[in-house]
Amino acid sequence: MALYMDIHRKVEGLTEDAVAGAHAHDLAIQEKYGVNYLKYWYDEGSGTVFCLCEAPSKEAAEAVHREAHGLLAQEIIEVREGS
Amino acid sequence: MALYMDIHRKVEGLTEDAVAGAHAHDLAIQEKYGVNYLKYWYDEGSGTVFCLCEAPSKEAAEAVHREAHGLLAQEIIEVREGS
Numbered sequence A, B: 001m002a003l004y005m006d007i008h009r010k011v012e013g014l015t016e017d018a019v020a021g022a023h024a025h026d027l028a029i030q031e032k033y034g035v036n037y038l039k040y041w042y043d044e045g046s047g048t049v050f051c052l053c054e055a056p057s058k059e060a061a062e063a064v065h066r067e068a069h070g071l072l073a074q075e076i077i078e079v080r081e082g083s
Helices: A016-033 A058-068 B016-033 B058-068
Strands: A002-008 A036-043 A048-055 A075-081 B002-008 B036-043 B048-055 B075-081
Touching: A002 A058, A016 A036, A016 A048, A016 A058, A048 A058, A048 B075, A058 A075, A075 B048, B002 B058, B016 B036, B016 B048, B016 B058, B048 B058, B058 B075
Parallel strands: none
Antiparallel strands: A002 A048, A002 A075, A036 A048, A036 B075, A075 B036, B002 B048, B002 B075, B036 B048
């Protein structure tokens, strides 16, 4: 498993409730892809969302978003967490 | 206090030790600016670093990086953490 940070830009209609709803859909189906979405941070003004997840691959992380709500990130970057 | 995620791109010579050292310098001086750097994530391959911090303003968050090591982020986005 690797750790990934993704970045969504200019998400239309981004509100606290909308992003929470999308995240709940991720959580509901992620097990099928062996993914664990851990946290997210968002900015309603710019429509930006950062999602942090553990996943077997970048493609698996993306597959969860595709099936859960169809909102795909513009970037997915494999990262390590600083200690 | 607000929460900010910043993104550093193409940081030259980014290694685990180098980013840990830079982060330690942030922590050492951040109190002066009322900032609290919470976590960071990095990718050595692309030279990307994400820093999450609490700060009174974007400018204060940036001032810490400027004084600590001079490596400024290309973007600083005010965010809220998903629950």
